[in-house]
Amino acid sequence: MGPSHPPFRFTKGRSLVRGIRRRVAAAAGTLALTAGLVAMGPQASAAGLTQLTGFGTNPGNLSMYAYAPDALPSGAPLVIALHGCTQSASDYYAHSGWPKFADRYGFALVFPQTSSANNANSCFNWFEPGDSSRGRGEALSIRQMVDKAVSQYGSDSRQVYVTGLSAGGGMTANLLAAYPDVFAGGAIDSGLPAYCATTVSAAYTCMYSPPDRTPAQWGDLVRSAAPAGTSSWPRVAIWQGSADTTVRPANAAELRDQWTDVWGIGQTPSRTESLGGGTTLTAYDDTSGRPAVEVYSVAGMAHGLAVDPGSGTEQCGASGTYYLDTICSSYHTVRFWGLDGHDQGTGALPAPTGLTVTGTTGTTAALSWNAVPDAASYTVYRDGTKVGTTGSTAYSDTGLTAGTTYNYTVAAVDAAGAPGAVSAAVTASTTGFTPTCHTASNYDHTVAGRAHQSGGQTYANGSDEPMGLWNTFTGHTLEQTGPGYYVVADSGCPA
Template sequence: MTDRHNAFLSDMAEATRLTQSGRLGEATALIQRRLGVPGRSPDGASPADASAGPHAVPRLEGPAARLGTEAAAATAHEALIPERLRENIDQMMQGLRTLAPSLRGLVGGGLHAPKPGGLEPEGVETEGGQFVERSFSNAAGARDYKLFIPSPRSGPRPLLVMLHGCTQSPDDFAAGTRMNALAEEEGIYVVYPRQSSRANAQRCWNWFEPGDQGREMGEAGIVAGLVRAICTEHPIDRSRIYIAGLSAGGAAAANIARAYPDLFAGLGVHSGLAAGCARDLPSALSAMRVGAPGAAEPGGAAGFGAGSVTQNLRVPTIVFHGEGDGTVHPRNADAVLAQAGIDALTPRRERGSSGRHSYTRTRYADETGRVQVEAWSVQGAGHAWLGGSPEGSYTDPSGPDASRAMLDFFLGHSLPGGRG
């Protein structure tokens, strides 16, 4: 069976799952992309998005974005389909419902109904690892996610949470960061929560919403609950759970690490912002444009209370930021570092180059000499995952390997006693 055929079957299986879940707009859009319907680019972007490339600027949407419904999306998608093609798609969708059991066997996973209040049924682990789609829900809310399951190893394994940026998806983010390949080498589980377009029209994590920043609240509570649920289903070393993200995902990761320092042994923020640096859309846009107020001044941030950008998280932290980032001002990296408590640590800087980029790497050690914080400032780099693959969006293949550096940093840290 060819790769192209496999990809087609995989897309059709996903369309079936979306249809069975009542998500007709998303199913229709997926079929349109597979059939190359005019009016949409091959990657599913609308004409308004067609110019978006690997270094395009993700759009930030506020609470108003939540007013969009999937019913409206379905209507918009159907308007792009010629009448004859619509009839063919209707027939195809009916056929997909019939073929669902066979497709499940061909592509594996992704077609199960979620268990109420928890994880979906687990697939069978195979040699070389799996990348499976699942769903999770708790009192804070619900999200779909994809889980990379490494090939079997002895003993409990680490878990890494990866939060994608705006407009991205778990598959896109996994492809762009190449994290699954590295995780297979190390025997690490990687979970990619999927932001819902219902929660944010551009699929940005709502890092600037107070209701999504705190412990057992909103998106922070969903991700923490998802992690705990995975720990009950898989052999996870609870002392080695880490979280990282890009852009809006990086800011959300910082929020979640701040809320759950007893759950996460390490934080990675790539082109993101500090925890609690914004409490609404205007303050979010301001932080992105010029940096959060008081970012480099301990105790100098005003108006954020316990969510201040200078609150010391004391979670081991690694930061990547391009000095040419025009979407999230590089000054925000200083705010993340301030939260990590670098004032009490001893810095050691080194300079290097990778591809067309030079960089400064600064490691901050405690009194025992152990590195607690690491910062990469990359000259000439924009708003993109450094050292990433062009197979994903918002990546810069020419630069230091952020994925490898983050894993190396994370694996040097663990929580005492495996708490969480």
């Protein structure tokens, strides 16, 4: 979205409607400019970007720009990155940090671009069914770009991912719902639940006060948009600033409800983790122990994409309008998707059995498992990310945070270097946890990952103690007594 108003759709041959909508959009744009919100991005011409044409019938009237590192090998992943309102492909390329990780880890990037010919504010039309449904409009144009890039760069069609900011985030959610057979994962940055709106007026509602649907109701919107019989779903990262007044933080909670329901894993977090930039990560694991949905809440961040300019391993991007200096969201999304080099499990060896936690300290977790015949080595995953390789059936993970819970799996690797099936997960909790107290509204507790809501009611994570209505007016004190475990402590918090 970018500015504080949703996009307005224009189509050729509808001059009267177009004229009316241009006047409405101009008025809304004046209000946004008065608030200092709108900053027009340059057209796509930055060095390193290449415009590709001939990618299909292009019913959505989009432009395709791409970036591929030198000597990109065949079979590399592909990432589709969707800009926000008033932005462009080159603007997103220059600020988001994605090219840095494409170079480092070896994958191709596609930056679809819309224009004022489609929308007064150059927004993707996430709220228009004719543009955001499977096989229609802009959604189909982006699907055709995927086919073009897979052919052009030899990308692995099993490793295609999509991310987007604001209106691009809303479109990302819709694409994940409409094309779960195309996208292995997605990242929705300051965006909306899939199919939250199907009209302009509903778009305003979703942005400022999203409907409080049940997880099943949100999930049904995804299931009805996907091909019949879909049983495999993309892994979804959700990024949201707690001070966002354009796309309210409640959208992140509804997105969480939507995608955890689709995965069938419930809304109780598997763990929470504090990251840099005032960011809290809340993870929801699938039955194998891999994170299926992750929510990143950035304290104090307004509407935009989280970046962290610098040359460090975990830094990326350039700050600017709607590019906010907090934390590098692209880096953490890369890790969540496994594009940082963790193996995809393509080998034929069976999953190791008997994975056990043999001991923990404040900073380490020791593991052991049964040997797999013909295994040349074993790869160990912590919270779905590769952390080490060993030739034995034991491994000690180091550098951990005290009083924190981690999930581990392991895969056997054959002589050709291909990892096999991943084992069942085990949980290890490091020692030395220090209880803490947190007093806040029920709404803020859920955003911070200390509680969850269902049907408009709030419950403490871990203990599931009832906390009353999910809103900003009802509040409690919660004591964290263990990793991911909170109890109501209104009568006094010992910590």
